[in-house]
Amino acid sequence: MNTCTPEIVVTGLGMVTPLGVGVESTWSALCQGKSGVGPITRFDTSGFKTTIAAEVKDFNAEDFMSKKEARKAERFIAYIIAASKMALDDAGLVIDSGNAERVGVFTGCGLGGLQTMEESRDVIVNRGPGRVSPFFIPMLIGNMGPGLIAIHFGAKGPNCSVATACAAGTHSVGEAMRILQHGQADAMITGGVESVITPLCIAGFNSMKALSTRNSEPEKASRPFDKERDGFVVGEGAGILILETREHAEKRGARIYATLAGYGMSGDAYHMTAPSPEGEGMARCMKSAIEDAGLPLEAVDYINAHGTSTQFNDLCETQAVKSLFGEHAYKLAISSTKSMTGHLLGGAGGVESVFTALTVYHDLIPPTINQESPDPECDLDYVPNQARKQVVNAAMNNSFGFGGTNASVIMKKFKA
C-alpha cells in the first residue's frame, strides 16, 4: 500500500450466532468453550444421516424490525438486519441525510433464501405456478441482505454482495475495505450471513459426505484438527462489522477495536470442492493478505482458521500454514471457532472477522474445543479446549469456499 492509502478501522460489531443473540453473549460463550450444536429442530430429520446442527436460539425478529417486516423476512434477512442494527448501535454511527451517500453496504451470503426456495417448490408442485408468492424472488436472492440493510438504515453508498460460498463473509470484509481505501465511502456495513438449516441443504451436504454424523454427541461433533473429526456441522447466523476510514472514525470520536490492515485472495484452479493439494491455494491467499498488510510473516500472532472439521480442510490448512510460515507456524496460535459455532457457510467470514477483531481488542484467544485425540498431521498450536489470554498484535482470519475460492483478512492492534 502506498502512504496515501487511508487506514481502515473497525468501530462496530454485531452478531447473531448459535451461541447467542448479541456480541457479548456470543463472545462470552465462545471464550468459555461452549458448543452451539444440538439436534435439528427446524424439520423432521427422519431418514437423514445428519440430525444435528448449530441453530440460533431465542431469536425474535420483531425485536429488530416491525411486525410486517418480520413476517416477510427470510431468516437470513432477519439475522443480518439484527446484526447490522447491533453493529451500528455499537459504533454509534447515525446515518442521516448528511452522510447517507457515504455509508455503503457489502455483505456475503453463500446460498440465500433456501428455505423459501424449498417451500415455494412445494407450492408450485402442489398448487400451481399462479400460487408462487410475489415475495419468492426477493426472499431468495442473497443480495437482498445488503439491499434491505440499506433500506432499513438509509445507507445510500455502494451496495453489493458476493456469493463466494464459505468465503463470502471474508471476501465482503475485504471488498468493503477496498471501497473505503478507494475513497468511494467513509463507512461500510460489512460481513456475512447464512441460514440454511433445511432438508435440501443437509441432504446435499450429506451426499457429499461433508457433514459430521456424530448425532449422539452433538456438542462433540465439530472438532477441527482433532484426529476423530468426521465432517463439519452446519451453523447459521450473521456477523457484521462497521468499517470506517481512521479519519472518519476519529473525527466522530468512535471507539476503535482494531485496524483492518490487509486483504488477500486466491483461486485454487483445482477441484469443485476439494482444496488444492497441501493447501497451496490457501497459502497463496494468506501470503497475499500479509503482503497487503505490509507485515513480516513473524508478525502474525494468531489465525482464526477456516478449520471446518473436515479431513481435507483441516489437513490442507495446517499444511498451508506450515509451508507459508515455516518455523513460525509452530509459534503462532490458531483456533477454529467453528468448533463451537458450527460452520456458518457464507456467514462464517462475518462472525469470524468479528471474533478476530475481538481477539485483537481483548488480547484473548478463543479456543478450539473437542481437542481430545491429537492428529499427528495436524500438529500446530490450536489453542486446545481453553481460551488463552495472550497479547495479539496481528491476527488473520481465513475463509475458503467451494469452487476453490480463498479469502484472508488481517487485523492489527490500533495504534492511537
Next chain:
Amino acid sequence: MSLEEKVKNIIVDKLGVEPDEVVEEASFVDDLGADSLDLVELIMSMEETFDLEISDEEAEKILKVKDAIEYIKAHT
C-alpha cells in the same frame, strides 16, 4: 367466521397491520402501507381462500377493504 372476518384476517396476516386498522374504508396502499408486491400477495391469498380467479384488470379496482369484500360477495 363471516366473509368479512375472513377477509380482514387475510389483510392482517399479509400486511402485518393491527385488526382495528382494517376498516372498510381503509385503502390498502394509503392507509395500510401495502406496496405493489403486497397487493399481488393479498389478491392471491383471497383467490385461494375463496376459490376465485381474480383477473389483473379486476384486481386493479380493488383499492380499499370494502372493494375486496364486495368483490368476493359478488363472486362467491
